[in-house]
Amino acid sequence: MKVEQATDDAAKVLRERFGFDGFRPGQEAVIGHLLDGDSAAAVFPTGAGKSICYQLPALLLPGLTIVVSPLIALMKDQIDQLRKRGIAAERMDSTLTAEESRAVYGAVQNNELRLLYVAPERFNNERFRELIGRTRVSLFAVDEAHCISEWGHNFRPDYLKLARFARLCNAERLLALTATATPRVLDDICAGFDISPECAVRTGFYRSNLTLRARAVSALERDAMLLERLSTEPAAATVVYVALQRTAEEVASRLAAAGQPARPYHAGMSDDERTSVQDWFIASRDAVVVATIAFGMGIDKANIRYVYHYNLPKSIENYSQEIGRSGRDGLPSTCELFVCPDDLNTLENFVYGDTPALESSRSLLDELFRPDRAQTGGSAEEANELDLSLYELSNRHDIRPLVLRTLLTYLELDGYLEEGTPFYASYQFKPLISAAEILSHFEGERREFIAGTFRQSRQAKIWFHIDLVAAAQAASQPRDRYVRALDYLAQQGWIELKVEGVRNRFRRLGSPEDLGLLAQDLEGRTLERERRELARLHDVLELAAHDGCLAAGISEHFGETLATP
Helix, strand or coil: CCHHHHHHHHHHHHHHHHCCCCCCCCHHHHHHHHHCCCCEEEECCCCCCCCHHHHHHHHHCCCEEEEECCCHHHHHHHHHHHHHCCCCEEEECCCCCHHHHHHHHHHHHCCCCCEEEECHHHHHCHHHHHHHCCCCEEEEEECCHHHHCCCCCCCCHHHHCHHHHHHHCCCCCEEEEECCCCHHHHHHHHHHCCCCHHHEEECCCCCCCEEEEEEECCCCCHHHHHHHHHHHCCCCEEEEECCCHHHHHHHHHHHHHCCCCEEEECCCCCHHHHHHHHHHHHHCCCCEEEECCCCCCCCCCCCEEEEEECCCCCCHHHHHHHHCCCCCCCCCEEEEEEECCCHHHHHHHHHHHCCCCHHHHHHHHHHHHCHHHCCCCCCHHHHCEEEECHHHHHHHHCCCHHHHHHHHHHHHHCCCEEECCCEEEEEEEEECCCHHHHHCCCCHHHHHHHHHHHHCCEECCCCEEECHHHHHHHHCCCHHHHHHHHHHHHHCCCEEEEEEEEEEEEEECCCCCCHHHHHHHHHHHHHHHHHHHHHHHHHHHHHHHCCCCHHHHHHHHCCCCCCCC
């Protein structure tokens, strides 16, 4: 596509499909790189229009655009908005029913979608990876791309694998997006996703319509101060950020008792409850949501007038994201940080809790690399195959799940392990039509294979259970063929398929010479991460305590110097 033609087409789509007369800063440059066939990075402040950078190219590129996002709220809100504009978009996440998942799979297979939203963990689903492997992916967009960097504020080991997944599905170009990348983190993003520095577009953090304030308070006076703010300022959409789920419930209850339209939002609520609060907030002009940090990510509500931090944020990056959700309509908005020293112990304990004891790392390594893992009678290659439940592994060694994933990623990056395709330990299906009717759709060897699959299954009261490993060995067929066959039958609506018990495959590439030294090395890495997280927390205190301009201080943190305070 010629550059001039691509620019004209993009401007036309922006006007006709999205209703905007012109691009915001940085958008046109990012879209231009993508339409020219290059991968790109976009570092825009929260609310500056990152989503257009993949939604618009999705309408001009021939294949599917996959959008990787860690938050279901973002997926749901953006898909609702896209559908209103007549754009075919779907999501794959844990909240979908079997029938809904089947419909999305069918839409991908039939090339009916322009955008598909997924969480990073979706690539652990072998059925999904097999599906995407047969689909043309024109654009692979990664939101919250700072999670790839250990120098970022929200490192997630699954993000280190996304570049590999993009290559596995033959993505033609990649887009990395974030609102919170320091210069060092942006370098990591470009290196991790193989993006040329010339295609990394950064716009300024500063937004003139936001008034930033910080106020020192005691724990005893904080509730009264918050209620005073809500009572004396004109009523408008408001988000109050807190650190704990319990605090969200308690503060929302106290505000509601005082006559404020307040409701809590946190990860401990059910999906339906969170969806209800989200929908209520979007529809209201004066709703007050008391929420933990996830609320607001990707929510398309332009008229949030107030953001209050009841508790200290964990980092300047978190703070900048959260205040960036206010005033997206360009009108004046106020963001106030309540600085309470009592919060420090709670937030520091979060950090310490993510640092496993040396004994935990050592016991983990003993299990992964001990000689008695070798299975007698099998080949040397089979002896090095590991089949693990990460949930059980986490409990056995007293290591938090996300930290365990990080340690396994370190071992993989250091050449000791290689992760294979995760699989489900249990496959169950319920016929929706008779076996004879199902078999009537097949002939020859395929009919015999499906019949053999049914014979290998054992029936409980309603559901049939099949051990795919045993079935594959008995019939000398690859296990993946059974996965594809069951998936096909489910997509046709002939069976209902249920999968459970995800397990992770790893292959040992070599054994460490000294497990004790390796355990010490892992401990050193986790202690360094702990040091960085504590430093981020104290950066927030320093920002709030200094006498200068808050906006200038935040901009400096992200490598930008304002001309005037």
